[in-house]
Amino acid sequence: MTASAAKPASRMGVALPLLTFLSAALAILALSQPPQLPPTLAFVFKPLTTVLILLYAWPRGLQQPRLARWLRAGLLCSLVGDVALLWPEQGFLPGLVSFLAAHVCYIVGFCTRKRLGAVRWPFLMFGVIAAMVLGRLWSSIPAALQAPVVVYVVCLATMAAQAWAWWRGSVGQSDEPLARWAAWGGTLFVLSDAMLAINKFAGPLDMASFWVLASYWPAQWCIASSLGRARA
Template sequence: MTASVAKPQVALPLLTLISATVAILALSQPPQLPQGLGFVFKPLTTLLILFYALRRGSDQPRLARWLRAGLLCSLVGDIALLWPEQGFLPGLVSFLVAHVCYVVGFCTQVRAGAVRWPFLMFGVIAATVLGSLWAHVPAELRAPVVVYVLALSGMAAQAWAWWRRRVGQADEPRARWAAWGGTLFVLSDAMLAIHKFAGPMEMASFWVLASYWPAQWCIASSLRAPASMRMAA
């Protein structure tokens, strides 16, 4: 691997990790760093993942376009949720659109519902979590929360459908990245929902963000790396 290729391959994940760490420490309760840093490094971390996605997928324009759009919507949601109360509904809508973008993107690789059991699996998970929290969800938020949960679980299920349909094929590793990303997203949002609706969860910011950004990185990694990186690896 040449030095010119190795540097960005190492530098971008390292910068993303540093940015995520600063954001988590600044947004934790109690904050371990000045809280104002969270307002900078939280969106910066997602921006770095978007930049990572922009450097990949040149030979998959439809998938790349939809996944990048999802990351951009996620960035809007990240900014909105810096104000947890006032920004919750705008953030929910932003991430809802992000999941729709991801679903459409994954459907460019395999038809919707190509493998059915992941939809059953994530449907059961979603119903279990939502059912346990339902009594704590304010009436005015119940409809948008249900729509969001359907989009989230559908996104994860379609990612798994792509993976399971591609087992043994050349793009299986990329599909596996998408499946892990969808799974981590479900985990992150489940913890966020428990913290918001069922009562404070200890170290909530750490657990939510420490699964959220790996989820986004995994989804971005489902885009094929540039040929120069593949040849140099």
């Protein structure tokens, strides 16, 4: 890469995180209760934030093509879910299905780096967390949603556990730093969805939109960061 080509790439490397942060902040302000910005702005900035994370992920992972394909597919499914959940009631089930598909993509992607369950204790850890959250919410979940919610929670916990299995199974290897990003992303995703579920089924949380989205987009950014940087 020439010096003249490196400068725009370097500027983009700084600008994209800043644009993503700004877009996320505007979306959170528009979705807060009471809204601090016109709520219609959420229809622009919520999907835009995920699109910016997709742009961040797209040139990465050239040395991990199978992982890159699955993680990009997961981000695209997440984008569909983001749009669906702009309508919290009518869009809840389509959003749930979209994010379920995203987690399946992430699981398959992480399995390209380490066999499913290669390290077992993360599955026990996230299984206990999932059981605790479901136990707390079960009586408040409508009967028609109980089965889809259980399937989603199992898939979410599996995604986070497999990200940790990749990390702990790669300690001392060249891909350990990338796997660590995936593990943090999976953990933040569990945190974000747990708060979303508690807010929806067990009663409103103070500043729910802030806490849910302030952990959701960093989760997606961390997962995207588990793809290696593009080389010159």
